[in-house]
Amino acid sequence: MAGSNIESRREAALQEGNAGYIARRQEIIQTAAHVFRDRGIEATTLRDVAEALGTDRASLYYYIGSKEELLQEIVRDVLLGDIETAGRIKRSRATSAEKVRRLIVAMVTSYAEHYPHMNIYQEDLGRIARQDSEWAVDIIARTRTFEALVHSILRKAVSDGTLRADLPVEVAALALFGMVNWMHRWYRPGFKAAPEEIAETFADLFVNGYAARPGPVD
16 A cells, blocks of 8 residues: 555656656666666665665655666666767767767767666667557657667768768668677676777778778779
């Protein structure tokens, strides 16, 4: 009964959207992200998150229902950040080559900074896509928005002659996503190459390999 009561209060508070409540909820989500990263998701408990916040576990339930919900909200926030970053890159006055490079660096940096949350998201994306929960639908929509921004940046680079026009943009985009998303199979904090080095390597491979070729010389 008590559990149902706190759940009802939490849902009502979320619907009301009080600024103070939302701010505290975001503080809890961000703190959980750091605790998950430091301790590992499997090893972390809600008690650990509460201790990091200087409160007790019971107090958390007014803002969050479970550890899984915390992870879901972390992933949602990361995707929103990635979308905002890609949007800024697209709107910037940088050259197309610089935009593509910045995009790749941002993708790798975000993945590394938000490990292991995005690792779990990538491994679980197929299952998420088959769900019809509000959260799953929102996550897939955000994923598609990010993908559309990547396609747009690449298409512009092709149209202005920066990247090769003889290769399908859709396939090139899949290659880019595959390169970055495959990090979930091998990247761990402390990997012998720093995230910055991985990002620059990926950017060099993609941009140089996809760069427009000069025409034949008569």
